[in-house]
Amino acid sequence: MVDRVIFLLPRVFRLKKSGFTLVEVMITAFILAMIFGALFSTLNIGYISTPVSLKKLELQAKVRRYLDWIVKDVRQAVNSSASGGIRSTEPTTSKIKFKPVIGFDDTATDKRELSGDFIEYAYDANAQKIIRRIVDSGGNILQTWEFTDIIEAPFYTDYTNRELNGSDLQTKGITIVITARQQVRGGITIQQTIQEKVKIRNE
Secondary structure, eight states: OHHHHHHHSOGGGSOOOSSOOHHHHHHHHHHHHHHHHHHHHHHHHHHHHHHHHHHHHHHHHHHHHHHHHHHHHHTTOBOOSSTTSGGGGOOOSSEEEEOOEEEEOTTSSSOEEEOSSEEEEEEETTTTEEEEEEEOTTSOEEEEEEEESBOSOOEESBTTTTBOOGGGHHHHOEEEEEEEEEEOGGGOEEEEEEEEEEOOBOO
């Protein structure tokens, strides 16, 4: 009797035999593909973002180190048109040169004692680097350092208008801007800019 009732039921209500239909297999495959796609995307983002984050920190530290070095030197410059003063060497946005203050002489008219050698910073736009040199009074280069990955000139009395006016040094000082750029994994470009204003010693 039971067998006869089951036979009379429509096919959709009959007990299903073991196995999966094609539709069930396709739905399962689609769900698995979505899950694995999401996992792969998450892993891929992590694979890229972690090195990028580390490179950003490295670049920030490098830019800060460059800026601190330049600021420390420029604080020793004298705002003077006399020999060795920063204005005597006609500073520009790409180049400054001066004799740093190394001490004080109470017996002299100008009590500040300047070094016999110049500190010179020159920006090379083609090589994207700032070159720091120690130059003697005869123009001979004694030592050289290079600050790499720099994409703009670093010295300004007016950074908004991208200019350095020697006559404004006494009132405005120098704004030192270090902007560095690097490429990291996946062709991603990172950039870091730090600036600091330095008051130049009066004549």
